[in-house]
Amino acid sequence: MHSKNNNFNEYAVIDLGSNSFYMLVVKKINDSLKVIYKNKKNIHLATGLDNEYQLSKSSIKRGISCLELFAERLKDFPVSHVKVVGTYTLRVAKNRHEFLRAAAKVFPYPIEVVSGQEEARLIYIGAINNEFVAKSDVKFIIDVGGGSTEIAIGINSTPILVESRPMGCVTYAKQFFPLQAIDRQSFERARFAAEQQVEKIIKLVKSKNISVAFGSSGTIKSIYNILLDIGVTDGIITPKRLDDLVSYVLEFKHFKDIDYPSLTKERKHVFVSGLAIFYGVFKAFGIQELHYTQSALREGLLYEMVGDHKIHQDICQQTIKNLIKQYNVDEAHANQVAITAQHFFKQWQHFSPVIIDKILESILYWSALLHEIGLSINFSGIQKHSAYIIRNSNMPGFNEEQQFLLSILVKYHRKGFKLDTLPYFSLFENKQIYPLLQILRLAVLVNNQRSNTLDPNAFKLTVLDDDPYKIALTIDKAFAKSNRLIRLDLEQEQQYWQQNKPWQLELKIG
16 A cells, blocks of 8 residues: 555545445546446445444444455555545444454555534535536535435535434334335334424425425435336426325335336335435425435545545634634634644654644644633533533534544643543544643643743753653743743643653753
């Protein structure tokens, strides 16, 4: 596997869905992307979830075997040219780290688990940038997946509403059609369950005055193709056509009996449940016309990975700005802490053998900007309040582990702590996380007096014995003399570090 190759012009995205794992490989030629390889494996990962949200050994094994195959195709790809995301099933599986650890042994690329809202945003980006629509159109996108259904509404390329609901064709097949028998009662139960899932946003969706609607995913593709099978030449889904299709499907007695030419054997196992979900949402929102689009999550990932490398960073930056505004963060103080963190990080980076990539460096600065976001609740336990807000906010641009890491850095930014309580991360190592936390704690601490004129150059940070966890902080003599409280705070911090080996903080006056 190449770590870096500026001339490499192929890119791959992999969607680890609840029903299937899908790999798409493209080649960039003269600023356009050409699909050169596709591979889809029906893994049915969601069927391996039990009532306690534990993935079965067999489902994990199926998924790992698939990734092992995918790795063969990607053996010459740089890490920066591969994007892999897990969706609903990996989001909710309590033992997902068992899957991720096993995957890391055979698949040398990071797997990012994205939130439902982030999945909806990426689906919207993928669809809108590959369909010819007017900029002024209010666009509606729905994607019925194996474990969840994503909904997004937006104008231009920016979604103004992103929602994810825990209803998918695999999970609903298991819940409402356990014997794969077809009857109106089971279908109506599934349909009404879907309507209940979107009940709280029906009025909001209708108020957006949708002008064009698209549907993606296997379920909606199947509906589109069946309409073509029965003579609907444009394949557009309307209320009348959908009603008729539901009536036709309910005439069959069993999933395997459905005999439309375009419906594959694999899709038969989940088509009726997916149809019930889509029917419920379509009716609840009062959609009058919906078009099928081939572009969704994978295309959204490609767009942000290949189209413009600044796009993703800009989205994250805007997310941070929105949170700062929403929670009335003291921007002057937050910026001063971030500037100090940047000062410390550059010095640490000069001495340390550990490599911190750009996204982790950005997360450090963003944690500095958001460390006081919980002040809107209470100063007492501010670090816990701040972490809770970050962990439970909709944060476009961030995958789940990036958002979680941001919340963990903020949670541990002050007071006593125990390193052995830090959670496991599959995308990041402790040797990367520890220095970020050390730098954030020091940056916050030396700004405790909230002076916007603090000169970070009063502090010089070095690494001891080439050990990235052992830091020496030299304080300017004049500064130390006139800022005794900061010096006392640093001495207390020194004790906190001593309680958490292998951390070490050495203080010097120079």
